[in-house]
Amino acid sequence: MGKVNVTIPQGTRDFGPEVVRKRNYIFETIRNVFELYGFQPLETPAMENLETLMGKYGEEGDKLIFKILNNGLDNPAKEKQAREDFEKVLQGKNAKGITERALKYDLTIPFARYVAMNHSQLTFPFKRYQMQPVWRADRPQKGRYREFYQCDADVVGSTALLNEAELANIYATAFEQLKIPVEIKINNRKVLMALAGLTAGVNKMMDITVAIDKLDKVGLEKVKEELVQRGLNPDEISIVENYLSISGTNEEKISKARELFRTTAIGKAGLDELETILNCPLTTDHSPLTIDLTLARGLNYYTGIIFEVKANNVQIGSIGGGGRYDDLTGLFGVPNIPGVGISFGVDRIYDVMEELNLFPEDVYTGTQALFFNLGEKESASVFELAQGLRTKNIRCEVYHEAAKFDKQFKYAEKKKIPFVIIIGEEEMKSNSCKIKNISTGEQREIAQNDLSKFSFK
Amino acid sequence: MGKVNVTIPQGTRDFGPEVVRKRNYIFETIRNVFELYGFQPLETPAMENLETLMGKYGEEGDKLIFKILNNGLDNPAKEKQAREDFEKVLQGKNAKGITERALKYDLTIPFARYVAMNHSQLTFPFKRYQMQPVWRADRPQKGRYREFYQCDADVVGSTALLNEAELANIYATAFEQLKIPVEIKINNRKVLMALAGLTAGVNKMMDITVAIDKLDKVGLEKVKEELVQRGLNPDEISIVENYLSISGTNEEKISKARELFRTTAIGKAGLDELETILNCPLTTDHSPLTIDLTLARGLNYYTGIIFEVKANNVQIGSIGGGGRYDDLTGLFGVPNIPGVGISFGVDRIYDVMEELNLFPEDVYTGTQALFFNLGEKESASVFELAQGLRTKNIRCEVYHEAAKFDKQFKYAEKKKIPFVIIIGEEEMKSNSCKIKNISTGEQREIAQNDLSKFSFK
Numbered sequence: 001m002g003k004v005n006v007t008i009p010q011g012t013r014d015f016g017p018e019v020v021r022k023r024n025y026i027f028e029t030i031r032n033v034f035e036l037y038g039f040q041p042l043e044t045p046a047m048e049n050l051e052t053l054m055g056k057y058g059e060e061g062d063k064l065i066f067k068i069l070n071n072g073l074d075n076p077a078k079e080k081q082a083r084e085d086f087e088k089v090l091q092g093k094n095a096k097g098i099t100e101r102a103l104k105y106d107l108t109i110p111f112a113r114y115v116a117m118n119h120s121q122l123t124f125p126f127k128r129y130q131m132q133p134v135w136r137a138d139r140p141q142k143g144r145y146r147e148f149y150q151c152d153a154d155v156v157g158s159t160a161l162l163n164e165a166e167l168a169n170i171y172a173t174a175f176e177q178l179k180i181p182v183e184i185k186i187n188n189r190k191v192l193m194a195l196a197g198l199t200a201g202v203n204k205m206m207d208i209t210v211a212i213d214k215l216d217k218v219g220l221e222k223v224k225e226e227l228v229q230r231g232l233n234p235d236e237i238s239i240v241e242n243y244l245s246i247s248g249t250n251e252e253k254i255s256k257a258r259e260l261f262r263t264t265a266i267g268k269a270g271l272d273e274l275e276t277i278l279n280c281p282l283t284t285d286h287s288p289l290t291i292d293l294t295l296a297r298g299l300n301y302y303t304g305i306i307f308e309v310k311a312n313n314v315q316i317g318s319i320g321g322g323g324r325y326d327d328l329t330g331l332f333g334v335p336n337i338p339g340v341g342i343s344f345g346v347d348r349i350y351d352v353m354e355e356l357n358l359f360p361e362d363v364y365t366g367t368q369a370l371f372f373n374l375g376e377k378e379s380a381s382v383f384e385l386a387q388g389l390r391t392k393n394i395r396c397e398v399y400h401e402a403a404k405f406d407k408q409f410k411y412a413e414k415k416k417i418p419f420v421i422i423i424g425e426e427e428m429k430s431n432s433c434k435i436k437n438i439s440t441g442e443q444r445e446i447a448q449n450d451l452s453k454f455s456f457k
Numbered sequence: 458m459g460k461v462n463v464t465i466p467q468g469t470r471d472f473g474p475e476v477v478r479k480r481n482y483i484f485e486t487i488r489n490v491f492e493l494y495g496f497q498p499l500e501t502p503a504m505e506n507l508e509t510l511m512g513k514y515g516e517e518g519d520k521l522i523f524k525i526l527n528n529g530l531d532n533p534a535k536e537k538q539a540r541e542d543f544e545k546v547l548q549g550k551n552a553k554g555i556t557e558r559a560l561k562y563d564l565t566i567p568f569a570r571y572v573a574m575n576h577s578q579l580t581f582p583f584k585r586y587q588m589q590p591v592w593r594a595d596r597p598q599k600g601r602y603r604e605f606y607q608c609d610a611d612v613v614g615s616t617a618l619l620n621e622a623e624l625a626n627i628y629a630t631a632f633e634q635l636k637i638p639v640e641i642k643i644n645n646r647k648v649l650m651a652l653a654g655l656t657a658g659v660n661k662m663m664d665i666t667v668a669i670d671k672l673d674k675v676g677l678e679k680v681k682e683e684l685v686q687r688g689l690n691p692d693e694i695s696i697v698e699n700y701l702s703i704s705g706t707n708e709e710k711i712s713k714a715r716e717l718f719r720t721t722a723i724g725k726a727g728l729d730e731l732e733t734i735l736n737c738p739l740t741t742d743h744s745p746l747t748i749d750l751t752l753a754r755g756l757n758y759y760t761g762i763i764f765e766v767k768a769n770n771v772q773i774g775s776i777g778g779g780g781r782y783d784d785l786t787g788l789f790g791v792p793n794i795p796g797v798g799i800s801f802g803v804d805r806i807y808d809v810m811e812e813l814n815l816f817p818e819d820v821y822t823g824t825q826a827l828f829f830n831l832g833e834k835e836s837a838s839v840f841e842l843a844q845g846l847r848t849k850n851i852r853c854e855v856y857h858e859a860a861k862f863d864k865q866f867k868y869a870e871k872k873k874i875p876f877v878i879i880i881g882e883e884e885m886k887s888n889s890c891k892i893k894n895i896s897t898g899e900q901r902e903i904a905q906n907d908l909s910k911f912s913f914k
Contacts (some may be wrong), residue, residue, distance in 0.1 A: 006570050009558050010506050014571050017497035017585070024498070036847040038824040038854035039873075040474035045592060046503060046560070047466050047523075047605050066504075067526040069556050072551030087542045092531030095781050099526050101466050103503075114471050123871040125857050128474070133503060137528040147502050160857040162836070169844065211747040216644070280837075283844045313827045332463045366494040379619065380737075387626065387740045390493040397495035400582050400617040414580040415495075 011138070012148030016437035022351060023149075025181045025363045026178065027131055030151060030344055034129040037166050039153050041182055042128040044110040046135075050094060054102075056109050056331070064136045066146075067099040073344065103135035107150045108341075115156060115333035124157030124337075131346075156328050156342030159341060159401030161273055164305045164324065165340045168289055171309055171320060171456045176286035180349065181312040182319070184287050187295035188274050189302050189323070191257065195243055198260075199236035207231070208344075211294035212244060215287045216294070220244065246293055253291045273305060303324045303369045307342055311352045317376040319352060366395060368456035369419040369435075370412045382423055385448060392452045396421075411437055419456050423448070468603030480606075480807060482820045483635065484588055485799055490631045491586040494623050497608050497643035501567040504558045507551060513566050513725045513788070521593045523603075524556040560596075565798075568870040572613060573789035581614030581794075586795045596695055600804065611798030613785050617731055621781065625746050625797045628766055628777060628786070636815045637806065638769040639776070642749040645731050646780070648714065652700055655717075656693035664688070666753035666898060669701060673751070677701065703750055706826035707735055708879075709750045716910035719798075730762060746835075750753030758782045764799055766807045776802045776809060810829050821854060825913035826876040826892075827869045830856040840879050842890075842905060849909045869895055875911050880905070 008014065009161070012114025015023060031041075041084045053065055060376045073082055078097075085097035104110050107130045115126065131151045138144055153170065155163045170183060175182045196205035211226040228238050239260075254271055274291060282289060287309075297306045304324030311319050322342030327401065329337045353359055369389070371382040382398050389396045397417070399408045412420050422434040433451060463469065470872065472480060488498075509520055530539055535554075542554035561567050564587045575910045595601055610627065612620045625641060632639045653662035659850075668683040677698070684694050703713045711728055720726025731748060739746060740890045744766075754763045761781030768776050779799030786794045810816055826846070839855050846853045854874070856865045869877050879891040890908060894898045903911065 003574050004576075004790045006509055006573055007506060008502060008570070008574075009506055012502035012504060014502065014575075015498075015500040016575070017499060020498040020500055035823060036850070038827075038852065040823050040872075041472075041477035042474060043472040045465060045469035045471070046592070047469060047604065049466055050466060052463055063528065066528070068560070069524040069526045069546075070519065079547055082547060083543070085599055086540070088532050089526075090536055091541060103525070106839070113463050113465070115604070117465075118461055118471075118473070119461075123868060127854075135503070147504065155857075158857040162840070162855060162857050165505070165840070173847070191780055263487075280840055281844070283848055333461045338595060339751050344785050366497050370495075381618070382735060387738070390630070395493050395495065397584075398619060398623075400615040400619050401614075411580060415497075 004359045008106050009146070011140030013143075013145060013147070017366065021363050021366070022353070023346070025359065026346055026349055027149075027151070028352070029177050031129070031131065031175050033170050033177065035126070037153075037170055037174070038156075039127040039129040040110065042114065042116055042130045043132060044104065044107075044130070046103055046133070047109055048104055048113065050096075050100050050102045052113050052332075053105055053109060054094065057105055061105065061358045064138055066103040066135045066137055068101040068103070069099055070097065073098070074125050104132075105136060106134050107132060107152045108154075111152070111154060112222045112328045113332055115337060116329040116334040119329070119337070121335050122157075125160075126157055126161070127153070129153040143351065145347070147379065151344040151346050151347045152322075152341055152342075154328075154339050156337050158338030159338050161276050162280075162341050164273075165277050167307065167322065167340060168277060168280075169283055171307065171342060172284050172287040172289070173307070173395070174283045174344070176284045178349065178353065180319075180352055180356070182235045182309050183312060184289045184320075185292040185310065186274065186296050187306050188270035188276065188291055189291050189304055189306060190266050190270030191261070191293065192296060194261045194264040194270060195240065197264055197266065199239050200230075200232050204230070204232075208237050208240065210298075212240065212294050213296040213298070215244060227287055236345075244294060245371050250289075250291045253293060254278075256345070257293065270304075277305065295319060297323055301327075305340065311348075314352050314355055316348055316352060317345075319348045321345075362457075365418065367397050367415060367417045368394055369396040370408070370415075370420055371396065371398045372405070372408050372420060372422045373402050374422070374424050375402045378423055378425070378428060381423075381428060385421075385423070385451060389452055394452065394456055409438075466603070468597030468601075468735050470604070471828060474703075474823065479810070479816050480803070483803055483806055483810070484608070484817065486634050486730050487631050487664075488586070488588065490627050490634065491610050493586070493630070494610075494627055495560055496584045496586040496612075499587050501561070501564075501571055503560055503590070504898040505561055505567055505570065507553075507557050507559045509570050510562055510566060511720065514562055518562065521595055521647065522562050523592045523594055525558040525560070525562040526556055527554065530555070538788040559824060561589075562593060563591050564589060564609045565611075568609070568611060568788055569785045572794060573791040576791050576794070577788070582612050582617075582620070584610070584612045586610040594855070600802070600808065606800040606803045608803050609779075609798055610800075611785075611792050613796030616795050618733050618762075619728075619737075620760060620797050622734050624764065624797060625734060625737075626740055628799065629739045629741050629744040629746070630765070631801070632766070635742045635806065635810065636698075637809055637813070638764050639744045640769060641744050641746045641748055641777075642767065643731065643734065644749055644752040644763050645727035646761055646763060647727030647730070648718070648750065649753060651718045651727060652697065653735060654721055654723065655895060656788065657687075657689050659716045661689075663688070663745050663757065665697065665757075669697065669751050670753040670755070672701060701751060707746075707748045711735075727761075734762065738778070747753050754778060754780055758784075761766050762797065771809050771812055774802075774804055776805045778802075819914075821873050822875065824854050824872060824874045825851055826853040826856045826878055827865070827872075827874045828841065828853065829862070829865050829877060829879045830859050831879070831881050832859045835880055835882070835885060838885060839878075842878075842880070842908060846909055851909065851913055851914075866895075869889075877912070 071156045085095035090094040133149050153183045171184050192209050196202050207230040210221050302323035306323035308318045309320035324340040326338050328339050386396050386398050421435050428432050433449045434445050472588035542552035545552040545609035628641050649666050653659050653665050664687040668680050748893050760783045763780035765775045781797040783795050785796050830836045843853050843855050877893050884890050888905045891902050
């Protein structure tokens with residue numbers, strides 16, 4: 001055997017059969033829940049025009065966009081222009097002559113671009129889900145990849161809180177079906193806005209939220225230090241502290257927060273919205289919806305309700321998040337399309353399910369039965385039987401060549417095929433077959449005619 | 458409304474809800490058939506190392522590979538090196554400093570790379586299928602895209618003809634299920650090799666096959682002219698003409714070809730193989746397996762049985778093709794892994810199904826029922842009913858806000874939702890609801906409790 005002289009790019013992954021099946025189990029579960037709520041599938045290309053993406057993810061984000069080199073640069077007639085364009089690239093600028101396309105960085109901007117391009121044909125509210133890979137030139141590390149899937153659902157063209165209530169239910173239903181114990185945290189950017197208004201001023205909202213977002217990790221004292229650094233005075237910090245100390249049931253939190261924000265209209269509006277959503281019942285008790293007044297979500301564009309999902313009993317970041325935004329497509333020339341969306345963190349969900357051993361046993365089963373191959377005559381007869389089973393939707397294989405039992409058993413075991421079917425000379429004469437359950441070792445003999453009625457489970 | 462100032466890259470496509478559903482119908486049908494025969498899913502990254510791809514697709518192919526620009530080129534410390542590297546790019550050479558990754562061009566080379574990297578862990582024969590996008594910087598035109606899906610199944614690590622028989626059945630079953638009338642053509646590169654041996658010599662095989670491959674399009678006289686140009690003498694051309702004139706049933710073709718190739722061992726071997734496969738019965742009469750001695754398949758690496766699928770009654774190229782090859786992974790340091798594979802042309806299959814109107818009606822149905830929203834009180838009650846239906850796996854929506862009937866009807870119509878459910882003040886009192894079938898106009902009143910038993914079809 002020669003030396004294998006090939007690798008894959010850092011931060012990318014091959015998904016072998018078992019992993020694809022497990023990932024598909026997650027995707028299919030979530031997809032079915034999306035469809036139950038009337039969300040429709042959308043797929044956008046891997047590549048977008050570079051100008052569609054640039055400037056949408058902040059300066060750091062721009063640097064992580066994978067750009068595609070234009071083809072045909074080895075054209076002598078255009079050499080001079082190409083060199084000039086390359087000088088721009090060296091200065092960190094874009095140059096259409098060198099690159100004008102890029103791999104998508106998330107699903108939100110391509111979705112916005114799609115809605116802007118097609119808004120006159122779309123039926124609003126437009127409810128779409130999208131499960132596709134995105135690419136980021138991030139430094140690869142454990143759990144962070146350069147190619148990974150995002151899995152988003154958004155409703156655009158509606159300001160109704162019904163949407164938020166449905167999205168909370170989508171989380172609850174999907175995680176119940178995946179059997180992942182979670183807590184769905186909910187807050188409202190309007191409440192955070194009200195807090196900023198009561199203290200350092202509305203334009204300081206991000207400063208305050210960035211600080212309190214860290215409460216879980218660093219504790220109250222450090223949060224207060226950061227607030228000092230961010231320019232809040234002791235009175236203001238005491239209001240924030242008062243806010244952060246709000247605890248109890250959802251109802252208690254709302255009632256205490258109402259007290260704190262009794263003078264601010266936006267605070268009242270935010271709390272009213274939270275209350276409305278909590279009053280819409282969840283289909284399941286599996287995943288409680290919990291107000292977390294410290295929840296902020298980093299992304300700047302959220303303006304209303306925000307969500308975050310945490311898996312219980314597992315040390316891992318959030319496995320879902322989302323929220324309401326005021327303007328999806330303004331950047332692309334189509335104003336006034338508000339929306340709300342959620343996202344599932346599929347890679348982390350996969351890790352949680354592995355850790356908690358939650359994948360159902362049958363997710364591993366591809367082929368249900370392997371016909372042994374005992375020679376030319378036998379395999380011809382077995383081929384027809386296998387064809388018959390396949391017309392009954394039973395997934396089966398015929399071992400590709402006559403070989404020792406041991407070798408054929410090993411093939412079945414390695415491929416996790418639960419049953420083997422043995423038809424030798426004797427069985428051919430009596431039109432029977434032996435069926436062996438690999439995991440129990442149990443063996444039965446049945447008529448070949450009864451094979452399609454056998455339960456291969 | 459502002460001006461929409463955004464487009465997508467030439468040769469790429471957005472797939473809206475209806476198109477995704479139709480494409481998924483094709484993918485799911487083919488996937489299920491692959492699984493019936495024990496093929497397992499594999500997914501490889503969109504990007505590969507550039508050196509994995511370069512030199513594998515011929516000079517023309519190399520030019521069509523989309524290369525990814527390295528990030529961080531705006532690093533002053535490396536400016537000089539970057540300029541030097543760029544000079545190489547201008548000369549049509551690769552330069553790792555500028556680009557070291559590329560988008561995959563097909564599924565075969567990444568599959569070979571995967572098998573080479575993982576051969577010590579894989580169970581052979583390894584039967585995998587793969588349905589993923591690939592990218593080519595081709596000039597876009599009708600039916601030719603820069604991003605398109607390939608859909609391949611291969612068995613590697615086995616020389617058994619059982620595999621070819623199964624792949625023929627996979628074609629037959631999949632096209633039967635898709636209801637596309639097709640002819641599955643089959644030939645053997647060994648037979649073409651024998652023809653070359655009898656005439657201009659084995660090393661002229663490609664010259665001969667390139668010429669006869671055009672028989673359908675240009676007719677016999679033009680083929681003969683080309684053979685003259687390619688250096689065949691009149692005696693040799695007469696043998697080719699004799700070969701091309703072979704007609705009749707599969708059995709007649711084999712018997713006449715046996716006569717022609719009676720002196721060549723490789724010809725006999727090729728015909729024996731064809732006969733073996735024809736003796737393995739197909740599960741369906743839907744798609745006949747026909748010997749086509751003029752079938753050549755352009756790709757150089759085929760060495761045995763070759764396949765091609767043509768849709769009947771539609772003017773379109775082949776919608777599937779494949780064949781046997783001797784060596785999948787030698788290029789990557791792992792020799793002696795032979796295999797055989799087939800491919801489905803999903804874009805063309807889609808076009809054929811559109812033209813022949815073959816998509817089943819229910820492929821369009823996402824949401825099955827829309828609850829009208831007649832106000833706050835009504836919608837709260839309706840929300841709970843909708844939740845109840847969803848727990849019974851009925852896909853339904855609540856219109857997002859109270860609106861005129863007309864507007865809500867239009868939403869249902871545009872989204873092809875077959876039923877609307879109306880619950881107003883009166884129905885709330887009587888715990889009933891009105892169900893209207895949008896296409897027939899038929900309206901029924903039933904108890905709300907019976908809603909989950911209603912057949913929303």
